[in-house]
Each structure stands twice: as C-alpha cells, then as structure tokens.
Amino acid sequence: MTIENLEKRPDAHPARVYDYFIGGENGLEADRAAGAWIRMQAPDLLTTMQANRAFLSRAVRWLVQQGVDQFIDIGSGFPVSPNTHEIALRESPSGSVVYCDVDPAVGRRTRELIAGQKGAGFVLGDIQNPDELLAQPAIQALTRSGRPVACLLGAVLHFVPESADPARITAALREALPRGSYLVVSHIAGDVPWGDRNDEETLKRAFEDMHPRAREQVARFFGDFELVAPGVVLASQWHPTGETAGPHPESAIYGGVARRI
Numbered sequence: 001m002t003i004e005n006l007e008k009r010p011d012a013h014p015a016r017v018y019d020y021f022i023g024g025e026n027g028l029e030a031d032r033a034a035g036a037w038i039r040m041q042a043p044d045l046l047t048t049m050q051a052n053r054a055f056l057s058r059a060v061r062w063l064v065q066q067g068v069d070q071f072i073d074i075g076s077g078f079p080v081s082p083n084t085h086e087i088a089l090r091e092s093p094s095g096s097v098v099y100c101d102v103d104p105a106v107g108r109r110t111r112e113l114i115a116g117q118k119g120a121g122f123v124l125g126d127i128q129n130p131d132e133l134l135a136q137p138a139i140q141a142l143t144r145s146g147r148p149v150a151c152l153l154g155a156v157l158h159f160v161p162e163s164a165d166p167a168r169i170t171a172a173l174r175e176a177l178p179r180g181s182y183l184v185v186s187h188i189a190g191d192v193p194w195g196d197r198n199d200e201e202t203l204k205r206a207f208e209d210m211h212p213r214a215r216e217q218v219a220r221f222f223g224d225f226e227l228v229a230p231g232v233v234l235a236s237q238w239h240p241t242g243e244t245a246g247p248h249p250e251s252a253i254y255g256g257v258a259r260r261i
C-alpha cells in the first residue's frame with residue numbers, strides 16, 4: 001500500500017483509529033492504515049493520545065488510593081487494557097465501574113469484554129443528554145449510593161461543541177455526584193502550539209470534529225469542585241511517574257481531577 005492511498009480510507013472509524021494509537025486491537029485494517037498515515041504526518045498526535053491514556057490510568061490509581069471504588073467512565077471508548085475496571089476492581093473487588101459511550105460498537109465490544117465481570121457494566125448514552133444518561137438505573141445506583149463516585153470524562157468533552165453547552169452538561173454531572181466525589185477531565189488543548197514536525201493539514205483534519213479549548217476553559221468544567229494539585233495541567237504532568245510519563249513528556253492535552261467538597 002502506498003502512502004497516497006493510506007490516507008484515503010473513508011472506511012476508517014475515528015474511535016478505532018484512536019484505539020490503534022493507544023495500543024488497542026479493536027481496529028480493522030482500514031483503521032490501522034489511517035492511523036499509520038496520521039502517525040507519519042503528525043507524530044505528536046500519537047504521543048498526545050498516549051499521554052491521555054496514561055493520565056487516565058494514573059488518575060484512576062490515585063482515586064483508588066483515596067478510597068474511591070465507584071466509577072462512571074463516560075466516553076469510555078473501545079476497551080484497551082488497562083481499562084478502568086481492571087485498575088479499580090483489582091484493588092477493590094467489591095467496587096463498581098459503569099462505562100458509557102454513545103457508540104453502539106463500543107458498547108458491543110465493552111459488553112463482550114466485561115461479560116461475567118462482577119461490578120462492571122456498560123450503558124449506551126449521550127453526554128449531550130446528561131439528564132437521560134443520569135437517569136439510567138446503573139448510573140443511579142452509584143450516584144444515589146451516598147458514597148463518593150469518580151466521574152471520568154476522558155477525551156470526550158472536546159467532541160462537544162459550544163452550541164451543545166458543555167458548561168451545562170458538566171454542571172449537571174457535577175450536581176448528580178455525592179459529596180466527596182471526583183470529576184476527572186482530559187481535553188485537547190487549544191492554546192498549546194503543535195511542533196512544526198506535524199503537518200498542519202493532517203492536524204486540521206484530525207480535529208475536524210473536535211473543539212480544542214484553552215486551559216482556563218477546561219478548568220471551568222470543574223465548577224466549584226476543588227482541584228487536586230497540581231490543577232489543570234498538561235496530562236503528562238499530572239502526577240507523573242517514571243513508568244507512565246515515559247516517552248511523552250509533552251502533550252497537547254490537559255488533564256485535571258477535582259473533588260466535590
């Protein structure tokens with residue numbers, strides 16, 4: 001296959017291309033081809049996606065250390081190990097993880113993976129309809145438990161345009177969480193320059209459905225929750241460890257964790 005026709009893969013699926021970037025095996029040949037093309041044209045996209053995934057793993061581990069054993073993972077994506085339930089339920093086997101995504105293909109794949117796994121579930125839902133999503137019984141079982149819940153919004157809010165009012169969506173989610181709960185957000189940065197080794201046209205196309213935001217805008221999604229130090233920072237700089245921060249010290253995605261007090 002030549003470089004020219006690697007690019008033209010209309011049958012590639014954005015969520016599966018992302019899966020390819022973070023080391024998953026859910027993709028088809030078209031997704032791997034499109035992913036390989038993007039990696040060649042804009043290598044920092046790859047490191048950014050990896051930094052995002054590593055941030056989420058560190059955040060879940062940190063939350064488990066704080067005693068949190070209930071997780072709602074919205075925009076969970078195709079499962080790629082370590083998934084939230086693999087980290088959380090290993091430490092707290094009696095805990096609960098509810099995955100949620102708008103994509104039925106993600107739902108099918110996630111349900112296959114978690115079949116028979118006590119404490120793990122999946123609900124199909126759209127973050128743009130937070131009231132409907134929060135009314136789902138599996139989610140209510142956690143939000144009405146009276147115990148802390150961590151709500152993960154990993155690389156999903158940048159798919160929500162301003163016209164869909166992401167501030168309203170995040171406010172509804174925060175409001176539903178019991179005291180002592182946490183909100184985790186990662187979000188493509190709109191105010192971090194991409195290095196010139198990334199092809200502008202490829203970046204433009206990769207961001208076609210995305211709405212990158214500045215650090216201050218991302219910070220506002222936490223509302224009156226108290227930000228855990230170091231606040232909203234590049235995802236690679238949030239509680240870095242030698243193991244997880246490794247090959248991607250810089251990234252164009254923000255990450256933050258905050259607590260309802």
Ligand SMILES: C[S@@+](CC[C@H](N)C(=O)[O-])C[C@H]1O[C@@H](n2cnc3c(N)ncnc32)[C@H](O)[C@@H]1O
Pocket residue numbers: 015018052053056074075076077078100101102103106125126127128153154155156159
């Ligand atoms: C880039 S993946 C992120 C996966 C995972 N959270 C992570 O950060 O590694 C984004 C996921 O958000 C999902 N998504 C996009 N818009 C959504 C919406 N309105 N409601 C729920 N999920 C959505 C997509 O289907 C996709 O699986």
